Amino acid sequence: xxxxxxxxxxxxxxxxxxxxxxxEIPYQPVFVGALKEELExxxxxxxxxxxxxxxxxxxxxxxxxxxxxEAMVEVGQQLELTPAYVKGVVTFYTMYxxxxxxxxxxxxxxxxxxxxxxxxxxxxxxxxxxGCGDLGATSPDGRFxxxxxxxxxxxxxxxxxMVNDDFIESVTPEKVPQILTxxx
Amino acid sequence: xxxxxxxxxxxxxxxxxxxxxxxxRTLDGWKERGGYRALQQSLGMTPADIVNVLKxxxxxxxxxxxxPTGMKWSxxxxxxxxxxxxxxxxxxxxxxxxxDREIMRWTxxxxxxxxxxxxxxxxxxxxxxxxxxxxxxxxxxxxAAVKEAYAAGILGKNAMGSGHRIDIxxxxxxxxxxxxxxxxxxxxxxxxxxxxRIKPPFPAVAGLFGQPTTINNxxxxxxxxxxxNNGAAWYKAMSLSNPKSTGSKLFSVCGNVTRPGNYEVxxxxxxxDFLYDLCxxxxxxxxxxxxxxxxxxxxxxTMEEAESTLMDxxxxxxxxxxxxxxxxxIFDDSQCMVRHIARLARFYAxxxxxxxxxxxxxxxxTTKILERIEAGGGTMQDFDTLLEIADNxxxxxxxxxxxxxxxxxxxxxxxxxxEFEAHITGKRCPFRATAAA
Ligand SMILES: Cc1cc2nc3c(=O)[nH]c(=O)nc-3n(C[C@H](O)[C@H](O)[C@H](O)COP(=O)(O)O)c2cc1C
Ligand code: SF4
Ligand code: FES
Numbered sequence: 001x002x003x004x005x006x007x008x009x010x011x012x013x014x015x016x017x018x019x020x021x022x023x024e025i026p027y028q029p030v031f032v033g034a035l036k037e038e039l040e041x042x043x044x045x046x047x048x049x050x051x052x053x054x055x056x057x058x059x060x061x062x063x064x065x066x067x068x069x070e071a072m073v074e075v076g077q078q079l080e081l082t083p084a085y086v087k088g089v090v091t092f093y094t095m096y097x098x099x100x101x102x103x104x105x106x107x108x109x110x111x112x113x114x115x116x117x118x119x120x121x122x123x124x125x126x127x128x129x130x131g132c133g134d135l136g137a138t139s140p141d142g143r144f145x146x147x148x149x150x151x152x153x154x155x156x157x158x159x160x161x162m163v164n165d166d167f168i169e170s171v172t173p174e175k176v177p178q179i180l181t182x183x184x
Numbered sequence: 185x186x187x188x189x190x191x192x193x194x195x196x197x198x199x200x201x202x203x204x205x206x207x208x209r210t211l212d213g214w215k216e217r218g219g220y221r222a223l224q225q226s227l228g229m230t231p232a233d234i235v236n237v238l239k240x241x242x243x244x245x246x247x248x249x250x251x252p253t254g255m256k257w258s259x260x261x262x263x264x265x266x267x268x269x270x271x272x273x274x275x276x277x278x279x280x281x282x283x284d285r286e287i288m289r290w291t292x293x294x295x296x297x298x299x300x301x302x303x304x305x306x307x308x309x310x311x312x313x314x315x316x317x318x319x320x321x322x323x324x325x326x327x328a329a330v331k332e333a334y335a336a337g338i339l340g341k342n343a344m345g346s347g348h349r350i351d352i353x354x355x356x357x358x359x360x361x362x363x364x365x366x367x368x369x370x371x372x373x374x375x376x377x378x379x380x381r382i383k384p385p386f387p388a389v390a391g392l393f394g395q396p397t398t399i400n401n402x403x404x405x406x407x408x409x410x411x412x413n414n415g416a417a418w419y420k421a422m423s424l425s426n427p428k429s430t431g432s433k434l435f436s437v438c439g440n441v442t443r444p445g446n447y448e449v450x451x452x453x454x455x456x457d458f459l460y461d462l463c464x465x466x467x468x469x470x471x472x473x474x475x476x477x478x479x480x481x482x483x484x485x486t487m488e489e490a491e492s493t494l495m496d497x498x499x500x501x502x503x504x505x506x507x508x509x510x511x512x513x514i515f516d517d518s519q520c521m522v523r524h525i526a527r528l529a530r531f532y533a534x535x536x537x538x539x540x541x542x543x544x545x546x547x548x549x550t551t552k553i554l555e556r557i558e559a560g561g562g563t564m565q566d567f568d569t570l571l572e573i574a575d576n577x578x579x580x581x582x583x584x585x586x587x588x589x590x591x592x593x594x595x596x597x598x599x600x601x602x603e604f605e606a607h608i609t610g611k612r613c614p615f616r617a618t619a620a621a
Contacts, residue, residue, distance in 0.1 A: 047217035051373060058358070089376065093357075093360050095317045111480075112513065116515055124350055141375075149318075150279075150530070150535065152318055155281070155444075165320045183607050
């Protein structure tokens with residue numbers, strides 16, 4: 001992260017792109033062309049630029065799969081926020097990935113109501129059959145990451161899981177093999 | 185309708201009448217079902233008159249606290265020259281609660297209509313619907329419905345030809361239970377970390393973007409068009425027990441029960457009939473043991489308490505708990521209460537925003553001690569320690585997340601102490617032992 005306090009400058013972003021964490025590939029900005037327009041349209045919804053931060057981070061994650069430090073600098077530039085501020089916000093919320101994740105990011109609810117219906121057994125089956133082994137680890141083939149998640153707001157359909165952006169409800173350990181075949 | 189089940193004859197399907205009917209999702213389908221009449225009528229009334237109808241109806245907030253909606257709206261002063269805002273709380277993350285999700289999935293225009301009426305009544309030109317980040321399907325449905333409403337001129341700078349501007353924007357959260365707390369939601373919407381704010385100032389004075397703001401739950405706003413269409417007297421008459429609790433309410437039912445799902449009943453409905461008749465009672469060969477009736481933040485009830493409860497704001501309090509968000513969590517005799525209370529404590533420890541020492545430390549230590557007891561390493565001194573921590577967590581923090589963690593712990597020890605003792609004396613979880621045998 002840059003130690004600069006004031007809003008990120010162009011030069012600041014450049015210096016970041018040259019030492020990007022994705023090896024030698026220079027950072028490609030997200031907000032150009034149609035995506036810049038999408039951001040501009042969002043800005044019209046709020047009286048401050050800062051309020052567009054969560055939606056802007058969603059655009060980044062949609063496009064890139066995760067929110068890198070370079071992307072935090074970029075969004076900060078767009079919204080006149082410091083990289084440190086943006087990082088503070090990103091780290092508060094559980095849904096922004098700060099690292100690349102498996103192609104299929106699986107979240108299993110294990111909060112008490114689902115636990116009462118056997119959610120722990122669903123987690124076990126998921127870890128074993130995806131090859132992930134451990135919570136948060138990515139499977140050797142890079143396809144899956146499995147984590148536990150707090151209440152998904154679908155407790156009557158225990159056990160709900162989220163695969164990337166979609167819910168699958170009423171999952172039981174027996175259904176896990178069938179469910180996983182959908183995700184190549 | 186007990187979605188995903190057929191409506192039970194004892195239900196009062198008003199909000200849930202069209203759950204499961206895809207046609208009701210579209211603007212045309214909604215209009216065919218009487219949609220947007222209430223908004224049209226409201227735009228011809230003065231804001232003060234609308235607020236009075238709401239006051240008379242007795243409608244109370246469905247988000248958890250049960251604050252009278254009309255009174256909340258009356259704190260706003262339309263025409264004071266400031267920008268006003270309405271925030272719709274669709275963060276629905278309270279364990280056991282999944283009713284707002286169904287309202288948004290099946291009847292998005294009911295929420296838009298109620299939101300538009302609310303915005304006009306409090307003098308707001310802009311309303312934001314803050315939807316939890318995980319609710320991707322409700323998000324898509326709401327966004328599509330808002331788009332339809334703009335295209336039809338229902339929303340926008342001349343809403344339904346009234347000359348009033350009503351803008352509604354859908355805003356996606358990003359995973360944080362605490363953002364359901366009203367001031368945390370406002371911070372989050374402003375692009376900040378979702379930390380609750382110290383009150384006062386209250387939102388009606390300085391809320392979103394520092395301006396006068398009202399925040400309401402999805403279900404509260406979805407009820408508003410019905411109140412205006414049918415009148416305050418009609419709504420007020422829907423009350424089976426205490427006259428301070430009026431209207432119908434959605435209860436989400438989950439856990440160890442034959443028919444989980446959403447059920448809509450008139451407030452004051454007998455909880456015993458609800459549990460055994462509507463929800464079908466326990467699973468075969470099982471008995472109900474405990475109920476958390478209003479989302480995980482309210483005290484646990486024994487079956488004796490639950491079976492003598494009348495389902496309204498006062499009725500749940502009289503029987504040792506609260507109506508809360510209406511998320512009914514049922515545990516049967518196969519379940520270990522210590523394990524569940526420990527898991528709930530872990531939930532609160534995970535979700536604490538960590539601003540207040542009592543909450544940050546209290547939720548973490550409570551979780552550690554409970555998990556140790558569950559694992560067989562508890563001592564009789566742990567009761568005092570847990571209760572002392574709980575006392576320090578209650579009524580002493582910026583928001584009530586801290587109190588919410590203490591509620592199941594205190595009520596659990598009070599009502600199921602024998603289960604804790606069995607863990608301590610047996611040095612293991614008696615339920616797991618049975619399962620292994
Ligand atoms: C920790 C915490 C979480 C909350 N979560 C929600 C929620 O997810 N949805 C909701 O409507 N209210 C939630 N509330 C209650 C809101 O702060 C607020 O009281 C409510 O949205 C007001 O709307 P109402 O008057 O229509 O009920 C929560 C409160 C706290 C303290
Ligand atoms: S009580 Fe807990 S969640 Fe609420 S403001 Fe304090 S630390 Fe944050
Ligand atoms: S507890 Fe699992 S979805 Fe609510």
